[in-house]
Amino acid sequence: MGVKRRAFLIGTALVAGGGIFGLKWADGSARERAGQLTAGEGDGSFGTWIKIGADSHITLYTPHIDMGTGTGTALAQMVAEELDADWDKVKVESAPAETAFANPVLGRGFLSEMAGSPRMVAAMPESLLSFIARAMPLQITGGSSAVRFTGQMGMRVVAAGARLALIEEAAERLGVPSAELSTAGHKVSHTKSGKSLSYGELAAGAATRDLAETPKLKTPDTYRHIGKPVPRGDIPGKVDGTTRYGMDVTLPDMRVATVMAAPVRGGKLESVDEKPALAIKGVEKVVKMDDAVIVVATGYWPAIKGLRALSPKFSDSGHGDLSTASIFAKHDAMRKDGKPDDSAGEGDVENELTATGTKLVEAAYRVPFLHHATMEPFAVTAHYKDGKLELWGGLQDPLASKMAAVKASGLDEDAVTFHPLTLGGGFGRKLPMYIEAIPQVVKVAMELPHPVKLIWSREEDVAQGAYRAQASTVMKAALRPDGTINAWQNNYAQPADDGGGAAAKLFYTIPHYAQDHYQHVSNQTVGSWRSVNATQHGFYNESFIDELAHAAGADPYQYRRKHLTEGGRHQKVLDAVAKDAAWGTPLPAGRGRGIAIVECFGTICAHVIEASVKEDGSPKVHAVWAAVDCGPVVNPLNAEAQVMGGIVMGLSAAIGEAITLDKGAVQQTSFGDYPILKMADSPPTVSVRFLASDAPMGGLGEPGLPPAAPALANALFAVTGKRIRTLPFLNQAGAKA
Amino acid sequence: MAITATVNGKPAIFEGEEDTPLLWAIREDLGLTGTKFGCGIAACGACTVHIDGEAVRSCSMPIGAVAGKAIRTIEGLKSADGTLHAVQKAWLEAQVPQCGYCQSGQIMAAVALIEKTGKPSEAQVDEAMTNICRCGTYPRIRAAIRTATGQAASAVKGGA
Numbered sequence: 001m002g003v004k005r006r007a008f009l010i011g012t013a014l015v016a017g018g019g020i021f022g023l024k025w026a027d028g029s030a031r032e033r034a035g036q037l038t039a040g041e042g043d044g045s046f047g048t049w050i051k052i053g054a055d056s057h058i059t060l061y062t063p064h065i066d067m068g069t070g071t072g073t074a075l076a077q078m079v080a081e082e083l084d085a086d087w088d089k090v091k092v093e094s095a096p097a098e099t100a101f102a103n104p105v106l107g108r109g110f111l112s113e114m115a116g117s118p119r120m121v122a123a124m125p126e127s128l129l130s131f132i133a134r135a136m137p138l139q140i141t142g143g144s145s146a147v148r149f150t151g152q153m154g155m156r157v158v159a160a161g162a163r164l165a166l167i168e169e170a171a172e173r174l175g176v177p178s179a180e181l182s183t184a185g186h187k188v189s190h191t192k193s194g195k196s197l198s199y200g201e202l203a204a205g206a207a208t209r210d211l212a213e214t215p216k217l218k219t220p221d222t223y224r225h226i227g228k229p230v231p232r233g234d235i236p237g238k239v240d241g242t243t244r245y246g247m248d249v250t251l252p253d254m255r256v257a258t259v260m261a262a263p264v265r266g267g268k269l270e271s272v273d274e275k276p277a278l279a280i281k282g283v284e285k286v287v288k289m290d291d292a293v294i295v296v297a298t299g300y301w302p303a304i305k306g307l308r309a310l311s312p313k314f315s316d317s318g319h320g321d322l323s324t325a326s327i328f329a330k331h332d333a334m335r336k337d338g339k340p341d342d343s344a345g346e347g348d349v350e351n352e353l354t355a356t357g358t359k360l361v362e363a364a365y366r367v368p369f370l371h372h373a374t375m376e377p378f379a380v381t382a383h384y385k386d387g388k389l390e391l392w393g394g395l396q397d398p399l400a401s402k403m404a405a406v407k408a409s410g411l412d413e414d415a416v417t418f419h420p421l422t423l424g425g426g427f428g429r430k431l432p433m434y435i436e437a438i439p440q441v442v443k444v445a446m447e448l449p450h451p452v453k454l455i456w457s458r459e460e461d462v463a464q465g466a467y468r469a470q471a472s473t474v475m476k477a478a479l480r481p482d483g484t485i486n487a488w489q490n491n492y493a494q495p496a497d498d499g500g501g502a503a504a505k506l507f508y509t510i511p512h513y514a515q516d517h518y519q520h521v522s523n524q525t526v527g528s529w530r531s532v533n534a535t536q537h538g539f540y541n542e543s544f545i546d547e548l549a550h551a552a553g554a555d556p557y558q559y560r561r562k563h564l565t566e567g568g569r570h571q572k573v574l575d576a577v578a579k580d581a582a583w584g585t586p587l588p589a590g591r592g593r594g595i596a597i598v599e600c601f602g603t604i605c606a607h608v609i610e611a612s613v614k615e616d617g618s619p620k621v622h623a624v625w626a627a628v629d630c631g632p633v634v635n636p637l638n639a640e641a642q643v644m645g646g647i648v649m650g651l652s653a654a655i656g657e658a659i660t661l662d663k664g665a666v667q668q669t670s671f672g673d674y675p676i677l678k679m680a681d682s683p684p685t686v687s688v689r690f691l692a693s694d695a696p697m698g699g700l701g702e703p704g705l706p707p708a709a710p711a712l713a714n715a716l717f718a719v720t721g722k723r724i725r726t727l728p729f730l731n732q733a734g735a736k737a
Numbered sequence: 738m739a740i741t742a743t744v745n746g747k748p749a750i751f752e753g754e755e756d757t758p759l760l761w762a763i764r765e766d767l768g769l770t771g772t773k774f775g776c777g778i779a780a781c782g783a784c785t786v787h788i789d790g791e792a793v794r795s796c797s798m799p800i801g802a803v804a805g806k807a808i809r810t811i812e813g814l815k816s817a818d819g820t821l822h823a824v825q826k827a828w829l830e831a832q833v834p835q836c837g838y839c840q841s842g843q844i845m846a847a848v849a850l851i852e853k854t855g856k857p858s859e860a861q862v863d864e865a866m867t868n869i870c871r872c873g874t875y876p877r878i879r880a881a882i883r884t885a886t887g888q889a890a891s892a893v894k895g896g897a
Contacts, residue, residue, distance in 0.1 A: 068836030238837025241771020241811035424838025648873025680863035
């Protein structure tokens, strides 16, 4: 039996207690293509995401790749829940990088977040949403989005609809009312007659039925899979070395290439003498691009030796004066000019900041460019043969990566295939808008009769990042005689706002409040770095409110608490972390505690950090407590891992990481001068608590990170009385780098 | 000139230039891709293998220096019948990996440490486990090493 196509129905439950919205999305051709790619004889395909095989096994095709966040397992738990499935009969596969598998829910999820009002998004004309989906084929993994958007708004609804379709199919075949049927063990059963039909027997027929637009989703009291600490399916292959990453692609007759692009971003390749590279045994070819030189060899070692033998001349394209100091100077000059590019707020900050009887507090904060430093540098393989181009790689958006290769090659979409593989870390670096490795490998592949794997050296990876922006702010606040905050002003400078305003927004109750953005763009590529704008704004806001607490002579925990809605989510998270950390109890001499709370990607996370200062002046973190309200937790075991990882990455950046510029070029070269936190400096004790919450599901890949830097800075202030306002800490006077 | 050594108990012949790092000989010539390239300067440890029982960063070890040596990679940790090494089992139990790219190296470093010390102290763990994990799995690596060596339950909660 062939595959039946039905209207692809996506339901989106955008607000708890709100409506569930049906959305006819994909057109017939997309469903047909998806079916051709995934379904076998007798299988039933539901949407483009769920397949029930003739053997009753369920496969879900996730549009998200595996970059370490465990979303495949969480999505499988959600599908298993709604389909009443047994865990050992559910498997997860990567959706092919095809438009048929684009993820419209993600577009809608982000829209709802950006619009701030789910109602408004729900009211958007379908044509507009459709347009966005077509314009931006999404298979993106990022924005802490997979579980809360794809899972909660997409997978669960499609799975629940598929279960109802199986019941309806069984009702018709058995000639009984569907209300008398139940599902268990991958069967639809009629208790009265003792008859049953397996999912496999029903799948093909059920898939011809219209899926219910508003299927009732399971409630937490009946969960069998959601909320359970299920071991992740991807982990065994990562323990025995068999997982295949982009780096591990091996093809017959394959060549290896490595690249050097202009050290000053925006610079061009002026000239290069190819001979020194070609003299190295194993080097076969030197390929010149507009802004880069690439060496092709029989293996990585001759390729990198060949590249190092070259002395390419690059221009600086007019960026030769740019430095870390010049960027901060520009920020300060713009603030002095006082003409922000955009502003938000409420009340009358201008007057209230200097109101009679109030105390003005001012502080300036600076943060550096940050590099993702994924453990796997870019490694993308391409093979051009008979007018067709095939690519292999572990990148954050397979579909958009394919489209980037289509663009770079000038070939038709049909002539290009992208094979998604596991990523050795993403954190925002492997999003296709900044993957220069794609046009680079496409160019080389189209000049070679062989497949070729382009590997970026670590030096290239560090020098050519898509960094978290170098940014700064000057904060001002006016305190009333009782110490509470009357007015607050954030004068932040960074590149294009791109969510900065949302990240800067306060959840504290302050009547007069303003956030003014001064936009400064350098030659550097600014990308999404895990938690994005919440990293710098979390540091600004949570350092500054700590300063205000001390200025008011108040306890930093109680002071925050006083400015939060009584009994609200933020206050509950803060109370939970303070309780776990035994806030206020005595500590050994030389130790201090710091507290911070940040909301991002729909999740509220607070940390308490206990720290001291080592003899060399560097910080020692003794323990971290985290409390998290992310709404319902799908997989607590992995949720904990995500928050722990965020804490470690946040501490790493706060303590030692900085990309600096001189003469327009990045000064760092590798892990030697871009230090990542290691075991010995990571907290020996990390405790993560998730609050029971019925709030809408929030993200988890990112929100564990931002409170780490301010909580540590606040803890060190408690120890030393010295306020750290410039990151990283190791750049401070008195601390050895 | 060809260099002979043993890799995971089997004879291996490396035919590349003598300055070729062992990492690339293992990955590209032998096709054992469980050992990873991270930095090429022995700073991150993703390429950690054992040479005569010592944890070594193979990206900076030329094949010219491994003649006659016994090399063990992540692929050689399982026993002949496919049973995981105790350290790998502990890694599974603690659900250590996230992206997983550094974990072959982390596991090889941990195995060498445990083979040498039996039950490493916290200080020995800090000193020996200098491999970088960008996902920040250190708390669970620490817990897994304790589990593998039968030491007291970790200070880090192993799940909710």
